[in-house]
Amino acid sequence: MSNRLKYLLDEERIPRHWYNIQADLPKALPPVLHPGTMQPVGPDDLAPLFPMALIEQEVSTEREIEIPEPVRDIYRLWRPAPLFRARRLEKALGTPAKIFYKYEGVSPAGSHKPNTAVAQAFYNREAGIKRLSTETGAGQWGSSLAFAGALFDIDVTVFQVRVSYDQKPYRRALMESYGARCIASPSNETASGRAVLERRADHPGSLGIAISEAVEIAAQREDTKYALGSVLNHVLLHQTVVGLEAIEQMRMADAWPDVIVGCTGGGSNFAGIAFPFIGESLRGGAKPRVVAVEPAACPSLTRGRYAYDFGDTAHLTPLTKMHTLGSTFTPPGFHAGGLRYHGMAPLVSHVKELGLIEAVAYHQTECFAAGVQFARTEGILPAPEANHAVKGAIEEALRCKREGRAETILFNLCGHGHFDMQAYSDYAAGKLSDQQYDESELAMALSGLPSVPEPA
Numbered sequence: 001m002s003n004r005l006k007y008l009l010d011e012e013r014i015p016r017h018w019y020n021i022q023a024d025l026p027k028a029l030p031p032v033l034h035p036g037t038m039q040p041v042g043p044d045d046l047a048p049l050f051p052m053a054l055i056e057q058e059v060s061t062e063r064e065i066e067i068p069e070p071v072r073d074i075y076r077l078w079r080p081a082p083l084f085r086a087r088r089l090e091k092a093l094g095t096p097a098k099i100f101y102k103y104e105g106v107s108p109a110g111s112h113k114p115n116t117a118v119a120q121a122f123y124n125r126e127a128g129i130k131r132l133s134t135e136t137g138a139g140q141w142g143s144s145l146a147f148a149g150a151l152f153d154i155d156v157t158v159f160q161v162r163v164s165y166d167q168k169p170y171r172r173a174l175m176e177s178y179g180a181r182c183i184a185s186p187s188n189e190t191a192s193g194r195a196v197l198e199r200r201a202d203h204p205g206s207l208g209i210a211i212s213e214a215v216e217i218a219a220q221r222e223d224t225k226y227a228l229g230s231v232l233n234h235v236l237l238h239q240t241v242v243g244l245e246a247i248e249q250m251r252m253a254d255a256w257p258d259v260i261v262g263c264t265g266g267g268s269n270f271a272g273i274a275f276p277f278i279g280e281s282l283r284g285g286a287k288p289r290v291v292a293v294e295p296a297a298c299p300s301l302t303r304g305r306y307a308y309d310f311g312d313t314a315h316l317t318p319l320t321k322m323h324t325l326g327s328t329f330t331p332p333g334f335h336a337g338g339l340r341y342h343g344m345a346p347l348v349s350h351v352k353e354l355g356l357i358e359a360v361a362y363h364q365t366e367c368f369a370a371g372v373q374f375a376r377t378e379g380i381l382p383a384p385e386a387n388h389a390v391k392g393a394i395e396e397a398l399r400c401k402r403e404g405r406a407e408t409i410l411f412n413l414c415g416h417g418h419f420d421m422q423a424y425s426d427y428a429a430g431k432l433s434d435q436q437y438d439e440s441e442l443a444m445a446l447s448g449l450p451s452v453p454e455p456a
């Protein structure tokens with residue numbers, strides 16, 4: 001039997017709704033606060049940055065939110081994404097576990113990110129927006145939004161974190177091919193960028209800084225809005241197409257995961273695969289273990305504090321309660337650029353606090369080793385970010401082997417690594433090291449967290 005599940009390219013199988021976990025949470029998400037008043041932000045506070053349809057999704061507690069037909073129509077280009085069983089990896093590991101993976105690398109940009117980029121471009125277009133500004137780490141989000149912008153005739157400006165801009169020139173070429181403008185961040189184009197460059201001219205950049213720059217541009221212009229590729233509730237919502245499809249596909253395979261694994265940068269691909277399953281369990285279904293895998297060099301879930309913090313470095317965003325390393329923390333320039341963010345999605349942080357998920361951290365070289373083992377057995381070369389999920393899944397499979405348990409593992413292979421070959425060359429040449437973050441910088445960033453009064 002083929003190890004690819006028979007899953008017809010039947011458009012009926014593309015979900016008609018996104019799943020909103022806020023409908024099923026036993027405890028509501030803490031409110032987003034205005035940093036000036038410390039009061040919950042209202043829709044008007046967010047209106048300069050986002051179209052109203054997305055703001056409504058941000059606070060919605062409706063379980064199912066309809067996917068607009070024009071968005072579903074574009075999803076048809078690559079969705080439903082395949083679910084595979086990794087039989088050759090299982091064999092190589094000698095594990096009794098069954099390993100399934102959902103492959104999001106089949107999208108035009110090569111990762112899960114277009115799932116939300118297309119939706120965000122659609123709602124902005126509906127609101128008459130002509131230009132979107134955004135940040136990107138490794139470049140996956142920038143290329144996804146550039147792709148979506150091309151489809152909806154929206155100009156896209158991307159601030160790319162300097163270290164990735166230099167490491168991954170082909171990502172920039174892809175963004176430009178889709179018609180976007182790509183600027184290395186910190187840049188001289190914004191006040192927040194200039195402020196950082198004044199302190200350190202060769203600053204490697206960070207997602208927090210790039211967000212400040214993109215937000216600054218969007219706030220200045222009526223026809224420009226901001227788009228974020230992770231962290232926010234509406235982004236996680238759009239990514240639930242991944243898990244909703246996986247639920248159907250697991251049912252077709254007559255299997256159900258005992259363990260779900262995803263990598264976490266801002267939390268969106270992890271939430272995308274996990275939340276629909278967690279929702280099933282909150283409504284009385286089976287309760288899988290759910291494991292978030294993060295980089296040991298930027299460990300917000302395992303080493304951060306659960307506290308109110310800014311989403312960006314220049315403190316232009318509202319305050320959200322999340323696991324954070326502090327908004328001034330600059331993670332080392334390791335290769336999984338998409339995982340270099342100081343915070344974690346408030347929803348992922350919240351479900352962690354509720355005990356619905358676990359988190360582990362691994363170093364980059366052991367993750368690359370896992371990715372190479374995956375490529376040599378299953379054929380797909382994962383994105384460096386996705387290597388963390390592969391590593392997490394392999395560790396679970398080896399645990400099953402030690403314990404003699406035939407569990408079912410499902411992980412999200414959130415993107416391919418075809419634009420990340422420099423990282424693989426460096427790995428093969430033994431040039432990758434396991435960078436440690438600076439403990440004193442972390443302590444300083446944490447001590448700078450804003451003080452927020454506990455609600456009465």
Ligand SMILES: *Cc1c(COP(=O)(O)O)cnc(C)c1O
Pocket residue numbers: 111112113140141229230231263264265266267268269270338339383385386414415416
């Ligand atoms: C952006 C990205 C990530 C990190 O973002 P999340 O919101 O945590 O998913 C991980 N993997 C890939 C392939 C990405 O493009």
